[in-house]
Amino acid sequence: MRNLRLVLGDQLSRAVSALDGLDATRDVVLMVEVHEETTYVRHHRQKIVLILSAMRHFAAMLRAEGIPVDYVRLNAQDNTGSLGGEVRRALSRHAADRVIVTAPGEWRVLAMMQGWKEALGIPVEIREDARFLCTQERFRRWAQGRKSLRMEFFYREMRRETGWLMHGSEPEGGRWNYDSDNRKALPENLRTPPRRRFPPDAVTAAVLDLVRERCGEHFGDLDGFGWAVTREDALAALGEFVDRFLPGFGDYQDAMRDGGDFLFHSVLSPYLNIGLLAPREVCESALDAWREGRAPLAAVEGFVRQILGWREYVRGLYWLLMPEYADSNFLDAQRPLPAFYWTGETRMRCVRATVEATRRNAYAHHIQRLMITGNFALLTGIAPAEVEAWYLAVYADAFEWVELPNTHGMALHADGGLLGSKPYAASGAYIDRMSDYCAGCAYSPKTKLGERACPFNFLYWNFLMDNRERLAANPRMAMPYRTLDRMSGERRDAIRRDSAAFLAALDADRMV
Numbered sequence: 001m002r003n004l005r006l007v008l009g010d011q012l013s014r015a016v017s018a019l020d021g022l023d024a025t026r027d028v029v030l031m032v033e034v035h036e037e038t039t040y041v042r043h044h045r046q047k048i049v050l051i052l053s054a055m056r057h058f059a060a061m062l063r064a065e066g067i068p069v070d071y072v073r074l075n076a077q078d079n080t081g082s083l084g085g086e087v088r089r090a091l092s093r094h095a096a097d098r099v100i101v102t103a104p105g106e107w108r109v110l111a112m113m114q115g116w117k118e119a120l121g122i123p124v125e126i127r128e129d130a131r132f133l134c135t136q137e138r139f140r141r142w143a144q145g146r147k148s149l150r151m152e153f154f155y156r157e158m159r160r161e162t163g164w165l166m167h168g169s170e171p172e173g174g175r176w177n178y179d180s181d182n183r184k185a186l187p188e189n190l191r192t193p194p195r196r197r198f199p200p201d202a203v204t205a206a207v208l209d210l211v212r213e214r215c216g217e218h219f220g221d222l223d224g225f226g227w228a229v230t231r232e233d234a235l236a237a238l239g240e241f242v243d244r245f246l247p248g249f250g251d252y253q254d255a256m257r258d259g260g261d262f263l264f265h266s267v268l269s270p271y272l273n274i275g276l277l278a279p280r281e282v283c284e285s286a287l288d289a290w291r292e293g294r295a296p297l298a299a300v301e302g303f304v305r306q307i308l309g310w311r312e313y314v315r316g317l318y319w320l321l322m323p324e325y326a327d328s329n330f331l332d333a334q335r336p337l338p339a340f341y342w343t344g345e346t347r348m349r350c351v352r353a354t355v356e357a358t359r360r361n362a363y364a365h366h367i368q369r370l371m372i373t374g375n376f377a378l379l380t381g382i383a384p385a386e387v388e389a390w391y392l393a394v395y396a397d398a399f400e401w402v403e404l405p406n407t408h409g410m411a412l413h414a415d416g417g418l419l420g421s422k423p424y425a426a427s428g429a430y431i432d433r434m435s436d437y438c439a440g441c442a443y444s445p446k447t448k449l450g451e452r453a454c455p456f457n458f459l460y461w462n463f464l465m466d467n468r469e470r471l472a473a474n475p476r477m478a479m480p481y482r483t484l485d486r487m488s489g490e491r492r493d494a495i496r497r498d499s500a501a502f503l504a505a506l507d508a509d510r511m512v
């Protein structure tokens with residue numbers, strides 16, 4: 001039997017299930033650069049270069065092993081521009097008996113593949129994506145019958161199952177979670193070493209030219225492109241992170257600094273999500289560093305929790321709850337996305353700095369995504385679908401299975417609290433404490449009302465007032481509502497007035 005084995009752009013791992021049992025004497029691997037997937041969202045140009053260049057390198061690696069690869073480039077003359085169209089064309093070239101593919105990371109694409117058998121008249125085997133630490137079936141079993149699907153409980157089960165950071169049945173060091181140790185602001189004089197960049201080789205240079213030519217309208221700088229596009233270089237990035245940044249990861253996980261684009265974060269998510277690195281090897285590298293005394297327990301626990309906990313958990317939720325999940329809008333948020341999410345042209349320095357870093361790098365770290373652009377969208381009631389389209393477009397690591405739960409659930413509370421027990425809403429005081437943004441801002445975080453007041457200050461209370469019916473019953477919101485209720489009627493009126501004026505300016509696309 002001759003198999004056509006389709007490998008997608010985020011499945012660039014030699015261990016991907018679509019390649020299991022491959023017979024190089026009969027089978028053909030199909031890889032396609034399709035217009036539909038590249039441009040249905042106007043992705044950051046670095047993200048497109050990263051994926052296409054990594055695909056081309058991966059194909060070359062398979063060929064070097066003697067595996068026949070049919071590779072269709074974006075600008076190939078007959079490229080139909082769609083995945084289904086390219087599989088159909090490939091079948092006419094190769095007379096295959098069966099198509100084998102690993103399940104994609106997006107519900108829309110899976111639904112499309114499930115229709116291929118009928119549409120193409122050939123058996124299509126969709127295999128489970130085995131690159132994760134928890135199978136979908138395992139996650140379903142965990143979720144079944146539970147009232148609350150909190151990440152923390154899932155994470156503890158995964159710790160027990162993997163045995164990572166366990167001392168018998170107890171967590172290493174006596175605590176499951178070192179989050180409370182991981183909230184330090186960056187000392188002013190602390191400088192992080194520069195990050196290694198990977199200069200484009202000839203393959204990447206050709207893709208850079210292609211993307212410059214075809215995606216001129218897309219968001220994002222291309223100059224200084226420095227992502228790893230091969231497994232070897234991604235492993236070098238992992239090694240650099242563990243050696244130089246992991247020891248500081250925990251302490252400064254929530255800190256932000258203008259121009260400090262990466263701080264102590266790993267910047268490994270794009271490599272994990274497209275298959276150049278596997279979550280197990282990444283966690284094991286961090287665990288080795290702890291065992292060998294090269295990184296403290298709090299940092300390693302914090303890092304492992306992001307991957308074994310959050311990453312696996314959001315994926316489990318996505319497949320458990322889609323497609324209905326994406327349609328919920330618990331806070332009935334309807335406002336369009338402000339233009340400054342693309343241009344960065346706002347007087348709010350924190351937002352401007354986050355958008356500019358995003359444009360430069362196709363990357364912002366978690367707290368920038370959650371507490372700056374996410375928090376602003378939450379407080380101003382921007383429609384979830386618009387915010388999600390933005391996050392999906394602008395980050396190199398954005399694939400729907402991971403982007404959607406983080407944006408819809410964690411940042412926007414649009415799922416009504418399935419993922420997070422309360423909205424991640426914060427005023428300017430939080431941003432001031434965790435960053436250096438406020439010092440150079442046109443607004444003042446200490447001023448609560450009036451022209452100079454930080455917009456996050458009045459918008460925060462306005463958000464609570466607007467959503468009282470939806471949020472007041474949440475026990476975790478009791479304290480802010482008590483504080484709100486202690487305010488005088490005049491103060492509340494003033495908050496409403498300043499918020500209405502700010503939101504009117506936002507809607508009229510005036511500079512805010």
Ligand SMILES: Cc1cc2nc3c(=O)[nH]c(=O)nc-3n(C[C@H](O)[C@H](O)[C@H](O)COP(=O)(O)OP(=O)(O)OC[C@H]3O[C@@H](n4cnc5c(N)ncnc54)[C@H](O)[C@@H]3O)c2cc1C
Pocket residue numbers: 264265266267268269270272273303306307310311312314364365366367369370374391392395397398399402403404406407410411
């Ligand atoms: C609104 C919003 C949108 C997001 N969209 C994405 C996205 O499209 N793709 C994506 O990979 N992550 C997303 N995240 C999660 C997180 O912000 C990124 O994984 C992280 O910033 C990537 O940078 P890093 O590799 O330096 O992470 P580190 O801080 O070094 O963390 C280590 C690893 O843990 C994993 N991780 C950490 N937090 C999460 C999380 N909440 N969910 C899933 N995995 C996590 C990532 O694989 C990451 O590489 C989003 C978060 C928010 C708040």
Ligand code: SF4
Pocket residue numbers: 347348349350351427428431432437438439441442443444445454455456
């Ligand atoms: S003052 Fe407000 S708007 Fe300005 S940087 Fe600080 S938090 Fe952001």
